[in-house]
Amino acid sequence: MADIPDLPPIDTHYMLEFLTGLLKTPSPTGFTDLAIAFTEQALAAFPELEISRTHKGALIAKWPGKQDDAPRALTAHVDTLGAMVKEIKYNGRLKLTKLGGFAWNAVEGEGCTVFTHDGKIVRGSILLYKASSHVHSSDVSDTKRSDDTMEVRLDAITHYASATRALGIEVGDFVAFDPRVEVTNGFVRSRHLDDKACIANMLAAIKALHDAGLKPAQTTYLHISNYEEVGHGGAHGFPADIHELLTLDMAAIGEGQPSDEFHATICVKDSGGPYHYGLNQKLRKLADEYEIPYKVDIYPYYGSDGEAWWRAGGDAAVSLIGPGVDASHNYERTHTDALVATTKWVVAYLLN
Numbered sequence: 001m002a003d004i005p006d007l008p009p010i011d012t013h014y015m016l017e018f019l020t021g022l023l024k025t026p027s028p029t030g031f032t033d034l035a036i037a038f039t040e041q042a043l044a045a046f047p048e049l050e051i052s053r054t055h056k057g058a059l060i061a062k063w064p065g066k067q068d069d070a071p072r073a074l075t076a077h078v079d080t081l082g083a084m085v086k087e088i089k090y091n092g093r094l095k096l097t098k099l100g101g102f103a104w105n106a107v108e109g110e111g112c113t114v115f116t117h118d119g120k121i122v123r124g125s126i127l128l129y130k131a132s133s134h135v136h137s138s139d140v141s142d143t144k145r146s147d148d149t150m151e152v153r154l155d156a157i158t159h160y161a162s163a164t165r166a167l168g169i170e171v172g173d174f175v176a177f178d179p180r181v182e183v184t185n186g187f188v189r190s191r192h193l194d195d196k197a198c199i200a201n202m203l204a205a206i207k208a209l210h211d212a213g214l215k216p217a218q219t220t221y222l223h224i225s226n227y228e229e230v231g232h233g234g235a236h237g238f239p240a241d242i243h244e245l246l247t248l249d250m251a252a253i254g255e256g257q258p259s260d261e262f263h264a265t266i267c268v269k270d271s272g273g274p275y276h277y278g279l280n281q282k283l284r285k286l287a288d289e290y291e292i293p294y295k296v297d298i299y300p301y302y303g304s305d306g307e308a309w310w311r312a313g314g315d316a317a318v319s320l321i322g323p324g325v326d327a328s329h330n331y332e333r334t335h336t337d338a339l340v341a342t343t344k345w346v347v348a349y350l351l352n
C-alpha cells in the first residue's frame with residue numbers, strides 16, 4: 001500500500017451514538033425537518049463544511065478538497081417509510097395511506113406517533129381492524145392486510161370521529177412508526193436503518209478525516225436527501241459539474257442475495273438498470289487495496305437517489321454502496337461490521 005494513503009481510524013462509538021439518535025428522530029417522507037435539523041447540528045461540528053438547505057428541504061454540505069477539477073458528491077437519505085392519515089373513521093380510529101413501499105404486516109402491532117397539523121403529538125398503535133382473537137377467531141389470521149383493514153388505535157379517549165378531530169387530528173397528518181432501536185452484541189436492530197445507517201456512515205467518514213486533519217482528494221458535496229422513499233429525493237440538490245456521485249444506501253439481504261450483515265455491498269444493478277461500470281471498478285479496486293470486506297450484489301426490487309439524479313438529467317458517474325440490512329422495509333437489522341466496512345469504503349473513496 002505504498003502508493004495509497006493509510007486510512008485514518010473510524011470512531012465506532014461516535015457512529016453508533018449518532019445513528020441511535022437519528023433513528024429515534026422521526027422522519028417519514030414529507031416530514032423530515034426534525035431529522036434534517038439533527039443531522040445539520042452534527043455536521044456543524046466540522047467547520048470545514050459549508051452547510052446549506054435546498055428549498056425542497058434537503059441538506060447540502062460543500063467540503064473543499066485538495067483539488068477542485070473533478071468535484072464529487074455523496075448522497076444518503078434521511079426520510080423513511082411512514083404513513084399519513086387518510087380518513088377518520090366513524091369510531092374515532094384512523095385509516096392510513098402509506099408513505100413509501102412496504103407491507104402492512106411489517107408494521108402491524110407497532111407503536112406510532114401522529115403529528116397533528118397544529119403541532120401536537122398523539123400516540124397510538126397500528127392494528128388490524130379485527131385484532132382480537134377472542135372476538136374474531138380465524139379472521140385475525142385470514143384477513144388480508146390493506147389500507148382498508150388496518151387502522152390506528154389512539155391512546156386517547158375517542159369513540160367518534162368528532163372526538164378524534166377534537167384532539168387536533170385531521171386528514172393529511174403525518175404518522176411515524178416507532179423505530180424500536182436496540183444495540184446488542186454488535187447488532188443494530190431498528191426500523192429505518194434504511195437509510196439512517198448510511199447517514200451515520202457519512203458522518204463517521206467526515207469525522208475520521210477531520211480528526212486526522214485530512215481533506216478529501218476532490219471537493220465533495222454531501223447531499224442529505226429527504227424524498228428518496230418516493231423516488232425523487234436525488235433529482236435535485238447537486239451542482240451540475242459533479243463528475244461522480246456515490247450513493248450510500250442499504251444493501252438488501254435475502255435468499256439468493258450475496259449481501260449480509262457483516263459486509264458492505266456494491267450494487268451493480270437494481271430496478272433502474274446497471275450503475276456506472278467505471279466508478280464501480282474504481283470502488284472495487286479501492287476495497288481490494290484497503291482489504292475492506294465487501295460483496296457485489298444485484299437488488300431485484302430497488303431504486304436509489306443516484307438513479308433519480310440520472311433520470312433528472314445528471315451527468316455524473318453513479319455508483320451505490322451500503323451496509324447489508326436484513327429484513328429491509330420491515331423490522332431491520334445490521335451489524336457494526338457492515339457499518340465500519342461501509343464507512344472505511346467511503347473514507348477510502350474520499351481520500352483517493
Ligand SMILES: [Zn+2]
Nearest residue numbers: 194195249250
Ligand atoms: Zn434507502
